[in-house]
């Protein structure tokens with residue numbers, strides 16, 4: 595079979611109902627995968643599944659034990675070839691403004707849930723003989739940004755989790771990598787992009803001079819999910835228009 599195809603393979607995408615996750619689900623389906631879309635809102639899951647050939651959905655919250663049990667049940671009887679931890683979110687603010695619950699929620703959503711779900715799905719990934727796990731991190735986990743320390747710390751942890759698990763699971767034939775986006779046009783960052791001063795500051799900091807489209811992140815995730823990347827594991831790939839390599843902006 596072509597290393598550029600996922601025919602007959604099962605791929606689970608958390609947060610697959612909109613934004614980057616929706617684009618990832620569509621991209622993986624385009625390569626022939628049977629996609630399982632996970633998000634909390636049933637109507638969003640139904641709408642996404644209706645638009646993706648061969649897809650099915652699970653309405654579940656990845657931060658709850660019940661939600662993760664529903665996800666496990668949906669793929670209990672089959673090998674899982676591709677697992678994309680994409681569900682994530684941020685509450686922006688300085689540390690002093692956060693209450694306990696907000697910090698714990700940011701860590702739970704962006705770091706603890708992917709770890710718990712990966713642990714639970716490990717037997718299904720091992721059964722796939724050549725599975726790929728992709729973490730959707732953020733450049734906020736690699737360089738310092740005024741984005742909120744709880745989110746940034748969780749995303750940094752998620753990238754390190756990919757390296758550590760890549761080592762731990764290599765002999766199980768499971769690869770684990772991270773894709774770290776910079777600003778990408780989705781509902782999550784609409785409020786930031788709608789502010790002209792913030793948008794101008796972001797564009798000035800981006801060598802390619804524009805915001806990413808969700809599909810431009812999804813194609814990088816798909817590459818790491820495909821057998822085409824079979825010797826790549828434990829890596830973090832920034833999809834950032836050159837933001838993290840810019841030492842000094844062009845005058």
Ligand SMILES: NC(=O)c1ccc[n+]([C@@H]2O[C@H](COP(=O)([O-])OP(=O)(O)OC[C@H]3O[C@@H](n4cnc5c(N)ncnc54)[C@H](OP(=O)(O)O)[C@@H]3O)[C@@H](O)[C@H]2O)c1
Pocket residue numbers: 608609610611612613614615632633634635636638654655656657680681682683684703730731732733774775776777778779780781782783
């Ligand atoms: N957009 C950017 O500029 C950007 C930049 C860097 C990194 N990222 C990362 O990329 C990922 C996707 O971001 P996005 O911009 O596409 O976000 P988005 O537009 O807000 O979409 C988030 C998706 O995750 C689902 N979701 C949220 N909480 C969930 C939960 N607890 N359990 C299950 N599903 C949940 C949402 O559906 P429900 O609300 O129905 O659950 C939705 O499908 C995130 O990890 C984010 O941190 C985004």
